[in-house]
Structure formats: structure tokens, C-alpha cells
Amino acid sequence: MLVTVAVYAAGAQLRADHPDSYTVHRGDTLWSISARFLSKPWLWPEIWQANPQVHNPHLIYPGDVLDLSFVNGGPSLRLEPSIHHEGEAIPAIPLDKIKASLKDFRVVDPSEVKDAPYVMGFEEADITGSPGHNIYVRKLNAQPGQRWAIVRPTHVFRTFDDKEAQQSGEMAANVADSDVATQDTPWMEEWATDIGNVTPNHALRGKPLAMEVAVIGDAEVLRGGDPATLLVLNSTQEIRAGDRLMPINDDPYDPYYYPHAPKSLPQDGRVIAFAQDRLSQVGPYDVVVLSVGSKDGVDNGTTFALWQPGEKVPDDVDHSSWIRSSHKWVRLPDEYVGHVMVFRTFDRVSYALVMDGLKPVQKGARVRMPE
Incomplete structure (x- = not known):
């Protein structure tokens, strides 16, 4: 167990520009806070697990202070709770977006x-x-x-x-x-x-x-x-x-989500739909549908990186004719888009929330390991 925690802590490294401390604000989520000081924000459960003084990372409230420091060369978090808790504990993800x-x-x-x-x-x-x-x-x-x-x-x-x-x-x-x-x-x-x-x-x-x-x-x-x-x-x-x-579906929905990488990458997982059908592309905190589900080993909290397939374009330099149809067509490399976290799974598909991104998410984006 100690070795496992040490490995988790090593993987969840603090960003070089991390603040010395952070005061939790209303509207924060565990993911958004972790993105401020972790190079891999989906690893926040592991880094909190390595700090037993934080008894329950889901019970953090507005006004609490996270003190970031280095102990024995490794990252450490210390939670200084506020005297009076205001409102509800902050969630892992914005639940109002997925209700x-x-x-x-x-x-x-x-x-x-x-x-x-x-x-x-x-x-x-x-x-x-x-x-x-x-x-x-x-x-x-x-x-x-x-x-x-x-x-x-x-x-x-x-x-x-x-x-x-x-x-x-x-x-x-x-x-x-x-x-x-x-x-x-x-x-x-x-x-x-x-x-x-x-x-x-x-x-x-x-x-x-x-x-x-x-x-x-x-x-x-x-x-x-x-x-x-x-x-x-x-x-x-x-x-x-x-x-x-x-x-009637009376199964209660667990409001707690622990992001984690998949045990293995499902074959040819794609974004196949958006919750808002009329949109041609979506961004952070929008819901997407993935073509992988529980039968592919996907469960709640599974986190993927999304990569947009590269376009197929003509090579206007390497050609032997001025006729465009005779040009050599080249597939451009895939481009990183952002992260999604699964919050509800079915046999063959899953609902996932876009957690962050550099570019808009389009249908057809491929899922990869969140490295």
C-alpha cells in the first residue's frame, strides 16, 4: 500500500507555477482546483489519498484553504478548514451540468x-x-x-x-x-x-x-x-x-466521482453524439456520448484524452501536375483536444463530460489514455 501511494504521488506532480495556497471558492470543483496545481488534474484522488489528514476530499467547502508544500521532495497538500462552512461541499464535477x-x-x-x-x-x-x-x-x-x-x-x-x-x-x-x-x-x-x-x-x-x-x-x-x-x-x-x-428507475445516482485512467484503452472509442444535438462542436462542461461502455471496461470516473483526427489535405508541393486531383493526399496528424470524464455508463455507450480543452470537441474525436 505504501508503495502504491508513493507511485500515485509521483504521478500527480505539482505544476511549476502552482500557488503556495488556494482558498476554495463557491463554484469551484475538485477538477478545476486540481487543474490549478496538478500537471494531471485527473489524479487528484491519488494525491489526496497520500495525505491522510484530508479525511474526505469530497467534503471541502468554500472558505477552506489548501496549503501546498513539498515534503521530502514530494508534493503535499494540507487542508485548513474554515470555522463555519457555507453552503454545500464542492463536487468533483459540476453536477448541474449533468442532471x-x-x-x-x-x-x-x-x-x-x-x-x-x-x-x-x-x-x-x-x-x-x-x-x-x-x-x-x-x-x-x-x-x-x-x-x-x-x-x-x-x-x-x-x-x-x-x-x-x-x-x-x-x-x-x-x-x-x-x-x-x-x-x-x-x-x-x-x-x-x-x-x-x-x-x-x-x-x-x-x-x-x-x-x-x-x-x-x-x-x-x-x-x-x-x-x-x-x-x-x-x-x-x-x-x-x-x-x-x-x-421506473429508482436507482440512486452517486454524486461522487473519482477520475481515473482506464485499465486498458477500448478499441476505436469515439465521440459519436452531443447532448445538445443542434451543435456542431462543444466545449468544457458540455455532455458528449462515447461509443464505449461498461462492456468495454468503462465505468464512472473513467477519464480519456480526446484527439481530433487529422484532415486529409492535398500536398501542393510534392506533385507532378498542376491539376489538383492528381496531387498526393496526405493525412495530417491527430490533434489533442482535451479531457472527458465518464459519469454514466451503459452497455455500449457512455455519457461523458468535457472537463477541459484546448480546442472545440467535434464528433469523431478519438479517445486515448489521459497522458
């Missing part, structure tokens, strides 16, 4: 959505449902009193394979939702027409990995049967015919 991705969305296999019970009608022949009104659901095997989540498909996530890509860059915005939504999934054709938002948020024709659904409300079973009668308890959108029902 929607924790609670309002799920990622499942497309077959789960296809086979799930569905809304087929509404009280008094209405065309939509709202809280306080009844809805009628087919294929639901449930008892009175049970609660169910009402979900709506939002995106189909697909692999990011250069050979399978047919459009990229600005052309992505011109792809019609139904054009990709119905590919390989004809059962979604009516949903794409009615809802208009079932689409992969990248313009690729790769293999489908998973489907994202938005949790738009919940309902309680009043009477069983086919169709069953349910009372809408709450909703963020109007309930429509074709919306699916899934079990």
Missing part, C-alpha cells in the same frame, strides 16, 4: 423499445395526454397501483466508422430525421413521422449501438387489461400515441 443526463434520459437496446408497452389512446378521445388525465396502454402486464415511466425515443446511436460514413461536417445538418431514423428499424417509421425527433445525432450510416429515450413523465395503473388504464401523474411534455412505457 438531465442522469435523470431524464436512458440508453437501451432498440429491441427493448420496440417490444415495450405503448400508449394507444386517451381519455375523452383527446389526441394527447397530460397530468391528471387517463391514458390507455397496450401490452402492459401490470397490477393496479404500479407506477411506470413514460419514455419517448430521441436518438439512435451508431458506430463512427470512417468507411461507413457517408456524410460529415456541415452536411450532417442537412440529413432528414426520418432518413436515418427508419434505416434498419422500419418499426420506427410512424414514430419518426409523428414525433419528428428520432434521429442519430451524427450523420453516419454505421451499425446501431443503442437507442436513447427521454423520460417525459410517469403514470400509475388504475385498471389492468389490454388496453390498461393509467393515470398520468406528471409529465414534462404532452403524452402522445406511440410513447412507450418502461419500469
Whole structure:
């Protein structure tokens, strides 16, 4: 154990320009503080672990003072707590940026959505449902009193394979939702027409990995049967015919995240989507979707470096003709972009938060070890 702590401390070196001390401010995160004085900010759990006087790095409050000094040639932190704690302890990452991705969305296999019970009608022949009104659901095997989540498909996530890509860059915005939504999934054709938002948020024709659904409300079973009668308890959108029902997810989400490098680098991990679909690129504290998940050994806190693939450009110097099409095309080197930390994993994909960056993150960025 002592050897392990020594190795961690050696890896988590202080920056040359680190301050002598730092007072914790409201709005700080453990990552942002560590970025001020650690050359590798994702190693803050290790350097705090090497300092037992800091009993819980997640219980640091505004007004606390971090005293940085060198002990026996190695980095050391000493926490001087404030007398009166103001507000809540600072988190590892800004939780307000990821709340929607924790609670309002799920990622499942497309077959789960296809086979799930569905809304087929509404009280008094209405065309939509709202809280306080009844809805009628087919294929639901449930008892009175049970609660169910009402979900709506939002995106189909697909692999990011250069050979399978047919459009990229600005052309992505011109792809019609139904054009990709119905590919390989004809059962979604009516949903794409009615809802208009079932689409992969990248313009690729790769293999489908998973489907994202938005949790738009919940309902309680009043009477069983086919169709069953349910009372809408709450909703963020109007309930429509074709919306699916899934079990309520009561699993609590751990607000504590410990960034760490992956045990091994997953093969060809990419940024395949953004939480804000309309954006062409994102930056720090934006949520991205990675094409790797728990089956690839990724867990909460896994930290990657992102590298943007180099562009393929013509060599205007080494050519034998003035005709551009005859020029030799060269792939430029990949460029470092920034770091992302995974905060929610599924089988084949993960949600990650962009923690820092030198350049905007674009879809297709590759994940690498955070060195």
C-alpha cells in the first residue's frame, strides 16, 4: 500500500507555477482546483489519498484553504478548514451540468423499445395526454397501483466508422430525421413521422449501438387489461400515441466521482453524439456520448484524452501536375483536444463530460489514455 501511494504521488506532480495556497471558492470543483496545481488534474484522488489528514476530499467547502508544500521532495497538500462552512461541499464535477443526463434520459437496446408497452389512446378521445388525465396502454402486464415511466425515443446511436460514413461536417445538418431514423428499424417509421425527433445525432450510416429515450413523465395503473388504464401523474411534455412505457428507475445516482485512467484503452472509442444535438462542436462542461461502455471496461470516473483526427489535405508541393486531383493526399496528424470524464455508463455507450480543452470537441474525436 505504501508503495502504491508513493507511485500515485509521483504521478500527480505539482505544476511549476502552482500557488503556495488556494482558498476554495463557491463554484469551484475538485477538477478545476486540481487543474490549478496538478500537471494531471485527473489524479487528484491519488494525491489526496497520500495525505491522510484530508479525511474526505469530497467534503471541502468554500472558505477552506489548501496549503501546498513539498515534503521530502514530494508534493503535499494540507487542508485548513474554515470555522463555519457555507453552503454545500464542492463536487468533483459540476453536477448541474449533468442532471438531465442522469435523470431524464436512458440508453437501451432498440429491441427493448420496440417490444415495450405503448400508449394507444386517451381519455375523452383527446389526441394527447397530460397530468391528471387517463391514458390507455397496450401490452402492459401490470397490477393496479404500479407506477411506470413514460419514455419517448430521441436518438439512435451508431458506430463512427470512417468507411461507413457517408456524410460529415456541415452536411450532417442537412440529413432528414426520418432518413436515418427508419434505416434498419422500419418499426420506427410512424414514430419518426409523428414525433419528428428520432434521429442519430451524427450523420453516419454505421451499425446501431443503442437507442436513447427521454423520460417525459410517469403514470400509475388504475385498471389492468389490454388496453390498461393509467393515470398520468406528471409529465414534462404532452403524452402522445406511440410513447412507450418502461419500469421506473429508482436507482440512486452517486454524486461522487473519482477520475481515473482506464485499465486498458477500448478499441476505436469515439465521440459519436452531443447532448445538445443542434451543435456542431462543444466545449468544457458540455455532455458528449462515447461509443464505449461498461462492456468495454468503462465505468464512472473513467477519464480519456480526446484527439481530433487529422484532415486529409492535398500536398501542393510534392506533385507532378498542376491539376489538383492528381496531387498526393496526405493525412495530417491527430490533434489533442482535451479531457472527458465518464459519469454514466451503459452497455455500449457512455455519457461523458468535457472537463477541459484546448480546442472545440467535434464528433469523431478519438479517445486515448489521459497522458
